Amino acid sequence: MAKFFEKVRALFFFLIILAAMSLCAVMLMKIQVVDGAYYLEMAESTSIVKQDIYAPRGEIVDISGREVVSNKVGYNVILEKAFLPSDKQEMNRIIIEIAHILEEDGVKWLDTLPITAEKPYVFLESRESDIARMRTNINVQPYATAENCIDEMIKQYEISDSYTEKEKRIIAGVRHEMVLHSFSLSNRYTFAEDIPMATVVKLKEASYRLEGMDVVEEAIRVYKSGTAAPHIIGTIGSINAEEYAELKDDGYMLNDTLGKSGIEKAMETELRGSTGTRSLELLHGIVVSDEVTEDAIPGNTVRLTLDIEYQKKVQQILENHIYWLQNQTHKEAKGTGGNAGAIVICNAKTGGIIAAATAPTYDINDYLENYSLVANGENSPLINRATSGLYRPGSTFKTVTATAALNYGLIGSADTITCNKVYDYWDDYKPECTGWHGRINVITAIEKSCNIFFYEVGRLMNIDKLSAYAELYGFGQSTGIEVGDNAGYFANPDSFTARRLEWQAGLVVQAAIGQSETYVTPLQMCMQACAIANKGTRYKPYVVDSVYTYNMEQLISRTQPVVAGTIPDETGYTFDTVIEGMEKAANFAEYYYPDSEDYYTDYVLTELPEQCAIKTGTPQMTSKEDTGSAFVGFYPSHDPVIAFSGFIEHGEYSKLMIRQLIEAYLYDNYKVPEPQKITDEEKALLLSEMSENGIVNTTETAAQ
Numbered sequence: 001m002a003k004f005f006e007k008v009r010a011l012f013f014f015l016i017i018l019a020a021m022s023l024c025a026v027m028l029m030k031i032q033v034v035d036g037a038y039y040l041e042m043a044e045s046t047s048i049v050k051q052d053i054y055a056p057r058g059e060i061v062d063i064s065g066r067e068v069v070s071n072k073v074g075y076n077v078i079l080e081k082a083f084l085p086s087d088k089q090e091m092n093r094i095i096i097e098i099a100h101i102l103e104e105d106g107v108k109w110l111d112t113l114p115i116t117a118e119k120p121y122v123f124l125e126s127r128e129s130d131i132a133r134m135r136t137n138i139n140v141q142p143y144a145t146a147e148n149c150i151d152e153m154i155k156q157y158e159i160s161d162s163y164t165e166k167e168k169r170i171i172a173g174v175r176h177e178m179v180l181h182s183f184s185l186s187n188r189y190t191f192a193e194d195i196p197m198a199t200v201v202k203l204k205e206a207s208y209r210l211e212g213m214d215v216v217e218e219a220i221r222v223y224k225s226g227t228a229a230p231h232i233i234g235t236i237g238s239i240n241a242e243e244y245a246e247l248k249d250d251g252y253m254l255n256d257t258l259g260k261s262g263i264e265k266a267m268e269t270e271l272r273g274s275t276g277t278r279s280l281e282l283l284h285g286i287v288v289s290d291e292v293t294e295d296a297i298p299g300n301t302v303r304l305t306l307d308i309e310y311q312k313k314v315q316q317i318l319e320n321h322i323y324w325l326q327n328q329t330h331k332e333a334k335g336t337g338g339n340a341g342a343i344v345i346c347n348a349k350t351g352g353i354i355a356a357a358t359a360p361t362y363d364i365n366d367y368l369e370n371y372s373l374v375a376n377g378e379n380s381p382l383i384n385r386a387t388s389g390l391y392r393p394g395s396t397f398k399t400v401t402a403t404a405a406l407n408y409g410l411i412g413s414a415d416t417i418t419c420n421k422v423y424d425y426w427d428d429y430k431p432e433c434t435g436w437h438g439r440i441n442v443i444t445a446i447e448k449s450c451n452i453f454f455y456e457v458g459r460l461m462n463i464d465k466l467s468a469y470a471e472l473y474g475f476g477q478s479t480g481i482e483v484g485d486n487a488g489y490f491a492n493p494d495s496f497t498a499r500r501l502e503w504q505a506g507l508v509v510q511a512a513i514g515q516s517e518t519y520v521t522p523l524q525m526c527m528q529a530c531a532i533a534n535k536g537t538r539y540k541p542y543v544v545d546s547v548y549t550y551n552m553e554q555l556i557s558r559t560q561p562v563v564a565g566t567i568p569d570e571t572g573y574t575f576d577t578v579i580e581g582m583e584k585a586a587n588f589a590e591y592y593y594p595d596s597e598d599y600y601t602d603y604v605l606t607e608l609p610e611q612c613a614i615k616t617g618t619p620q621m622t623s624k625e626d627t628g629s630a631f632v633g634f635y636p637s638h639d640p641v642i643a644f645s646g647f648i649e650h651g652e653y654s655k656l657m658i659r660q661l662i663e664a665y666l667y668d669n670y671k672v673p674e675p676q677k678i679t680d681e682e683k684a685l686l687l688s689e690m691s692e693n694g695i696v697n698t699t700e701t702a703a704q
Contacts, residue, residue: 054256055273056219056550058299060233060263062308063354063545065552067224069233069264074194074220077102077109077203077213079178081185084212088158094210095174096167101206102192105199109192111173112180112238119165121146133241137179181238181255190255194220226363229311231384232304232356232483232543234262235364263302263543266482270547270556273299298550305352305545305559310345313664314355316672317657318343318646322359324599324675325651335629338651342385344526345661348640350561351530351539353481354665356523358385387485390519391647394619395449396632397514399532402442402578404469405457407570413577416441419452429506431455446581446615447588451513458512466511467492472567473528474538475520480564481541485523491516514619525645527564529632532582533613533640535575536567582613583637599675600656608662610636616655629654635662 060069077098085091102109111117114127114134123131123146135144138152153159153172163171174191183189191213195203200215207213221236237260239247244254252258258272259265274297318341325338342358360381367374367382375382383389405411419437422430433451437444445453458466470476470490478487489495491511496503501517510516523541531538540562547556569575586605605612614633621628629648634640642665648654664670 054218055296056298057221057236057273058267058271058550059301060271061301061303061552062306062311063304064307065303066308068228068304068306068308070222070224071219072222073217075197075200075215076193076218076220077191077195077215079183079189079191079212080214081183081188081212083214089160090211092157092159092163092171092175094213095171096163097206097210098191098203098213099167099170099174101202102195102199105196105202107192107195107199109174110177110190111170113173113176115146115150115169117166117169121150121169133180134176137176182253183255187253187255223364223368225308225312226365227312227361228308228315229306229356230262230362230364230367231358231382231386232262232306232353233364234264234266234483235260235367236264262483263304266484267302267544267547270302271299273297273550300556301548301550301552302544303546303548303552305347305354305543306356307354309668310665311355311357313670313672314343314345314661315357315359315361317660317664318357318359319361320672320675321648321654321657322651325648325653327675327678329678335627335648335650335652337626338629338648340379340385341646341648341651341654342389342522343644343646343657343661344386344522345642345644345665346526346530346539346541348530348533348634348643351527351541351564352545352559352561353523353541353543354642356384356386356543358383358389384483385522385647387481387483387521387523389521389647390486390488391522391628391630391649392516392518392619392621393514393520393525394617394628394630395451395513396525396528396615396617396630396645397518398446398449398454398512398617399578399582399615399632400469400473400475400528401454401458401461401466401512402446402581403473403532403567403574404466405461406442406574406577407469407568408461408465409570410457410460411442412571413443413573414441417445417453417456419450421452423452423455423509425456425459426506431509442577443581443584446578447584449585449616454512455509458509461508461512463492463508463511466508467494469567470518472538472565473531474524474564475518475528479523479527479541481523482544486521488520488524489517491518514617522645522647525630525632525647526643529634529645530640530643531565531567532575532578533634533637533643535579536569537563538565538567540564579613579637582615582633583611585616586612586614586633586637599673601673603656603659605659605662608635608659609666611638612658612662613637613640614655614658618652621650626650627652631655631658633658635665 056071059067059071062068084094099109112130114124114130115121116124134149135142138149138156140148140152150169150172153176154168157172157175159168159171178189181189203210203213203215223233236257239252239254239256239258243258244252259268264271322338322341325335328336340359343355344353345355346353360377360379362374362377362381416439418439419433421433421436423432424430431451434449437448437450440450440453442453467490476488476490479485491507493503495517499517507516511518527538527541542559544559546558548554549556612633612635614631617630618627619630620626628650629652630646631654632645634643644661646654646657660672664672
């Protein structure tokens, strides 16, 4: 009996399993055959779209951690294709409505179309590459006019004739910008950045009719001290086609921004951060879910070697000196044509740059707001004269010549050469000195900057040996600083040949005093002074002290000083001798200014707490009458903490700034003195009075 019930139970379970399998077979047939088309459509109409979430860019701080470049929360207007109508007419309506709201509040939107905003349409100047790219994008002939291009965009983008000409141009500009930035389901478009709250409210109120538009909070770059070292800090900007082609494999998109110059460019990898991911699930083109699947990681914070407060003071000292030069009114005025220059100051023990001022300068915020206005400013303000300005070093180079002559054994520290003002070694070439110095040794020659002394040792040395020491000091080669620089060149047969110039043997004497075709940067001059301060150790300059995580809680890396080269001391007293000459130059009795009570009341270096070492120069700019003014040095001379250099174009008396630079470094509460401001009318009156009294300002008279 028991066996009977077991068979019945087994049969029962078998029937149940058979029924279940039959049901599954029926359902599978229904899915695959009866409803197959439906489920296929469902599968094909459902998709996952991934969007990048941009990470906040890392900040830039100075050596004390003070913010130089930071981020703020701003409001950006964006368009998302997943929510934007696919109908071109509707898209155009939304674009122009957004533009009208922005325009009412005076807010600018992104429009880089290289065509004027109003008729008659013409191409914008200096935009040749953008014009060529635009013609390619809209598929017109290479000779198509600006009018042709606008007409073609109106046609392609189906811009209705119901719009005004101005509205058509606005829509065309935005639509073309969307193409440039690869607007797609995975790549949203930023319409306008950092809009005011009042505009945010208006757009939010109108959002019900502006499908696909959103106002989002995002990190906005803030340049807190826009005039403090703008050339060093640099800028960011939209990626261009060439950059995208190079960087797309690194995850960059066509609507990305990246560093364009300065530290922003040099430290792009550290500042950029890592993008996150946002996943959108679409069903029949409609978003049904929106999820952040990977968080963005902010970029790292870069700490500079610059002291931003000292940088501001150095910049002010430079600008004040130029103003003072241009507004001298006394009879012995010189260098009133001074209009530009640079100063570089480094840590003498490491090569880290503490300040790098250049004049004229600019405000990064103005640059971002109106590039053309800044770029076309007087005396080319975008040039970083500190790292890229090329100047003849003049007599500051005599320290290099002295080093070489001592090391080669051509002179000893006590050996003398007679200066009778005229160098008469050649019959047909007799260069002169600035005075009659009599029998002097190398220390006095450096002190009084005697040309005759260095003419003679330069001739005895020959150009090959002098070139070797110019190279040891780093001239004619890049320093390797992160933000880039100009290598310059030294006057010798090779550099002359490269420039299709004829070298003559007598030019060695001009090369020995930093003239002829020797061109260096203020940065190289500063490192020259630093090498002497360290008795032959030449450091590689740098402006990045360290890299931290975004909130500066964790140190990632720190720059270690790098020795770029070593200059030997073959005598055991070579550098001591050169430094003694530079100390005497700082204490030179004739180191005066005829109208010191006017502005430079405190310029004498002997009144500093410790001994200073300097060498000055008055190199020719374009002619014997047109000179510049240069200096190099370090402080204090016995155990230097800073090395420095400076150059004033077409000016004079650059050495008068040295004491201000040192005191501004020594004292945190140091206030930079300002020259008395004078109007053009007041200046003209003073000159007129001087003329009536028989006092002639020769520089002003020559200029007039």
